Amino acid sequence: MNFGFDSGSGTSVPKIPDEAEVPDHFDFEAGKDDAVVFYKGSDEDNKFDLENTDPDDGFELCPGESQCIGFNVRAFGFDSGKDLLDNLDLSFVAHADADCPSGDDEEEDPELPDGQNISWIALAGDDIDKHSVNPDEDFSATVNGDDDVVEVHWEADEDVDEVVAKAGQNYFRFDVDGAREGTAVSDPDDSRVDASAQPEPGSGQTFLFDYDPEDEGKRCPSAPFLNNISGVKVDLNGDSFKKPEGIDADATCGGGDNGNGNGNGNGNGNN
Numbered sequence: 001m002n003f004g005f006d007s008g009s010g011t012s013v014p015k016i017p018d019e020a021e022v023p024d025h026f027d028f029e030a031g032k033d034d035a036v037v038f039y040k041g042s043d044e045d046n047k048f049d050l051e052n053t054d055p056d057d058g059f060e061l062c063p064g065e066s067q068c069i070g071f072n073v074r075a076f077g078f079d080s081g082k083d084l085l086d087n088l089d090l091s092f093v094a095h096a097d098a099d100c101p102s103g104d105d106e107e108e109d110p111e112l113p114d115g116q117n118i119s120w121i122a123l124a125g126d127d128i129d130k131h132s133v134n135p136d137e138d139f140s141a142t143v144n145g146d147d148d149v150v151e152v153h154w155e156a157d158e159d160v161d162e163v164v165a166k167a168g169q170n171y172f173r174f175d176v177d178g179a180r181e182g183t184a185v186s187d188p189d190d191s192r193v194d195a196s197a198q199p200e201p202g203s204g205q206t207f208l209f210d211y212d213p214e215d216e217g218k219r220c221p222s223a224p225f226l227n228n229i230s231g232v233k234v235d236l237n238g239d240s241f242k243k244p245e246g247i248d249a250d251a252t253c254g255g256g257d258n259g260n261g262n263g264n265g266n267g268n269g270n271n
Helices: none
Strands: 002-005 036-040 069-073 090-093 118-124 140-143 149-167 170-185 195-197 231-237 245-247
Touching: 149 231
Parallel strands: none
Antiparallel strands: 002 090, 036 069, 118 149, 118 231, 140 149, 149 170, 170 195, 231 245
16 A cells, blocks of 8 residues: 555645745755655654555555554745645555455454254273263353254363264264374264264164174163273263263163163162
C-alpha cells in the first residue's frame, strides 16, 4: 500500500514561498521545500514521496492492521488564513490481492472428530486393576458439536494390552501392546480402531469381535475381555468420569448380561 496524490489529479503541495523568512535552525528552505510534508507515524524523517503511489514502493498493511500518518505544515511566507491543504487530492493505493493472512481463516473453529457418544471404556493388562488409573487426573474427553464424547485419552500406571470402549450400540477394540497411554475413539473409520462389533441378536449385550475365538466365551459390559485377563472399567457421565471398577480375570457374562451390571466371578462387581 502507498499514499500520495491521486493519479492524474494535477494537484501538488505548494512550495514555501521564495520570500519567506525561514529561521536557520530549520532543515528546510524557502523556495525549495514543500510547505506540507506527510510522514509515517511520528517519524518525521520517514516522509512519503507523494508523487509515487506505487504500492510496491509503499508499506505492507494486512487485515486488522493500521498505519498512522502525520503531517507538518510549514506556513512561513503565506498570508494569514491560507489553507495549505486546500484542493489536495490524496489517496491510498493498494494491491488488494497482496499475500496477507486472512482474519477469517485465523478464526475458523477446529474440525471436530466424528463418532458416537462413548459411555464406558475398559483397560486390560496382567497388572491392571482399579488402582492403576485415576480418571480425574489421567483421563480426558473430546466432545463433538453435539456434546457427545467421541474420544477419550487415557493414561495408566501399568502396561495396558487391550482397550475396549462402548459408543452407542457399538463396541470398539484397540490393541495397544503394553502402552501406558492412548486414545479410544468411536469412529469406525478411524485407523486407530482395530475392530468393532455390535451386540449379538437376541443375546442382550454379549458380543464378539471378528477375530475372537468362539470357544472362549463371550464379551459383555461386565466382562469385556477374553483370555482370563484382568482390567478396569470406567463409566462416563457426560464428559466426566465415574469411579473405576475392577474386572477380575475370571469375570464372565453369566446368564445374559444386559449391560447394566459390572459383575465378576461372584456377581457383585467390587474388588
